[in-house]
Amino acid sequence: MAGPKGSKYYNIFLDYNIFLMHKESGNKIINNELFQILSSINSDNSIAKVAENKGMSYRKAWGLIKEAEKELNFCIVERQRGGLNGGTSKLSPEGEKLINAYNQLQAEFCDSINNVTKKFFNTINV
Numbered sequence: 643m644a645g646p647k648g649s650k651y652y653n654i655f656l657d658y659n660i661f662l663m664h665k666e667s668g669n670k671i672i673n674n675e676l677f678q679i680l681s682s683i684n685s686d687n688s689i690a691k692v693a694e695n696k697g698m699s700y701r702k703a704w705g706l707i708k709e710a711e712k713e714l715n716f717c718i719v720e721r722q723r724g725g726l727n728g729g730t731s732k733l734s735p736e737g738e739k740l741i742n743a744y745n746q747l748q749a750e751f752c753d754s755i756n757n758v759t760k761k762f763f764n765t766i767n768v
Contacts, residue, residue, distance in 0.1 A: 649767055656759045660751055662744070664713045671713045672744060676706045680733060680741050683719060687730045714740075 661673035672680075682692040693703035707719050718737030723729045733741060 651763060651767060656755065656762075658751075658755060660748055667713065669709070669713055671710050672740070676710060677741070677744055677748075679703050679706065680718065680737065681745070683731050684733050684738070687732060688728075689719070689721070689731045 659674060662671040663669065664671055679689075679692055679696065682695065683689065686692050686695070689703050689707070690700045693700045696703070711718055716736050717734045718740060719731050720734045720737075721729060721731045
């Protein structure tokens with residue numbers, strides 16, 4: 643809410659999206675969608691399970707991971723194929739480091755954006 647009830651800005655909100663982008667190719671590497679996938683992989687140990695929980699196909703989830711790894715030029719998800727109980731997936735040490743840093747970045751952005759947004763709406767709601 644950007645203003646008191648009844649004000650002209652009452653139903654107006656600020657929204658934003660943070661993503662990492664490759665400088666030369668212009669391709670997005672990690673956006674909120676992929677961040678959510680990667681954040682769930684360690685707890686679910688399965689790309690297929692994460693994709694199902696997110697309501698997307700395995701192919702799409704796997705494609706987002708592969709594209710990010712291609713742009714980053716390192717592995718972010720370690721995969722172990724098949725076996726009696728099926729395969730497993732987990733974040734690589736570099737993938738974990740990246741997701742932890744991204745999580746911290748996102749939290750700091752959120753705090754900063756909230757402060758700036760409050761100032762903005764306080765100014766226009768006078």
